[in-house]
Amino acid sequence: MLWIALINKAGTGLWMGAAALYFTLVTGLSIAEVGVLMGVSGAVGIAGAPLAGHLADRFPVTRVIIGAQLQQAVALLALLTTDNFSLLLLYSAVSSLADRGANVLTKLYAARIAGPERTKYQAVQRTVANAGWAIGGLAGALALAVGTTHAYQALLIGNVVSFVAAAVLTLRCAEPPSPSRLVTDSTAPARTTPPSNPWRDRSYLLFTATEAALFLDDAVLQVGMPLWIVHATDAPHGLAPLLMVLNCVLVVCCQVPLSRFGGTPEKARGLLLPLAACFVIGCAAMTASVAGGTSLAVGALAVAAIALTFAEILHSIASWELSIALAPDDAQGAYLGVHGLSSAAQRSGGPLIVTAVIAAGPLAWPLLGAGVIGTVAAQSHLVRKQLSRRGGSADAAVAQRQRSQRLGS
Template identity: 70%
Template structure:
């Protein structure tokens, strides 16, 4: 019997499909929790806005270590086993939040959970690169589409819980996310391990090169690229952290709009992420996406300013506009980032380079909440200033990124994947 057309269109074969299912479950659980995390700490544990921002920022700061650690380990150990360990640690740290209202302990448990959370992002991206090969951008787009279906389901569940807005409802959202991590760990056991470049070299009959793999810490271009990525990734923190707080503290819009906007974000990603991926399939194409990205980021920040300057109806309209515009910015940025982060990395050091690139997301999750709570406190006119800074960052990255001499746009060598 021939395979279905859908299966034939998914890079990575059976292992790619299995990891897509795991990604869907991950985002179902995360959608339950992430859409309400700021409100959980506000209404259940009684934290103020500054405390929430500091908690999320401090945990993000500790989580920065997760990205380079995961990248370094992934060049030496099976990615699937590292993923299982990360998933179980995420579950344990999140469950611990239910045991206390102490602010120091809440910060501690959040920080412990942030390390495997950041590590998971690097590990899943590396798994996709190894299992999908040159079709990595398309696979990542499909993965993100499936994951956002999970976000949509999780966000709808969060919206229902927030309509009740009781302590028990918030706790059930957290427990639902914990259970998703445990299920993911079980399913990851069935995923075959794609061979790492170091193991391919070790198993090859051809002698391995005597030179050590390139180090991203000595690669000035890659480090500067990662720094610009940290700034451009602020769309993530704006949508997940700043938007709910902005709705509560600066607009006349209803609180229940926050999870619905994240559901809208997920629906748009499901509809448009895969079609947009074709615009970033080469290094040059990914670089050209930085111009529309700059326009979208500044438009989104202007819409957030407008949401605080009018009544309930106009505020809702402005917030929906901001969510839509920033979602397209998110899709364009992630498409460009997927290609550039791997195209600039030597094949034999992909894990180490992606680990350093993971510092961008981890750093913005540390500094982003602190920066954005300061923007919220400063008032509506602070958003255009942030937008101008993001435009300047896009221009800087556009100038910085060049295809390296002799490096093809899609430089992932074929990988050998074993099947269970």
């Protein structure tokens, strides 16, 4: 799966930086139409996470991954066939649906294939994915320098080819054992109770809601920082892509080493406090960047990018471990699908929150940091209660088995 992640994200890196320009310069859409297209397709994509998780509890996860990869390839290829706004919106929405589903499926595959080493495996996979994204982004930048219609079309086709190649490689991957797949073999004992339902698990839904807020570092880095640099500071505009490169380099270098601090649910919960500290430092640095002068702006923005990147790294480790630890074995896919709503919702709502902060001015950044502190406190309390409850249930089950063994003897 690591080679698949590299190829997949390299293809995505090719296309994502050129998508908005393709729709305006090649298909002739207005800026307003591009905004609607991306907003609506992103909103449709939110449904992809729970749908993919539901399917993965009932079918082999590798086959569902292949389906998502081919769906993205076909939908993107269809973009080349039209400049009609309605059709472009439809194809983009179909691609977004598969994209959000694929993210959940790859995490579920990692959880099943790696077992107790899932946190380290996911960290390695995320590192490889970031490397692929950087490679694709650099290659895309070279193609964009040409600026012709054929150059934009080549980037889109490159992304299509990456999905097809990833699907072919996924065919060769072993299917991991699934504790949650429904048994259909007539010789196997029938399931006596229905599988757990995440939509009826109030604690998991609350956990997912807090997660949506903690994913805001993504919107701040990708949307807020470039806009803040251009509209509020004296920093050169060219600093924005350099800070994105810095983000990728830090993730590649630090994700795996830091993963050892989140290898258990309790350790993962312990990462929430430094996560909040990093986010607050990043917000404070964003405020400081407007205090005056180019040098101060550049230095403060570099501090902000570094702090927010470490918040991103720590959150990815904690989020990954806790989302699995709080999910029952009989419905892992369904629970991870619901958890996937948090990142999908942030993709839609995060840019709105961040642009509102920018419009409000420098003092709004500390308020955003304070909101994250409150969210972290709420999530930490919620997770502690859930882990204690699960620990108590496990202890009770062990005691019951021991009593049964004594009676049997």
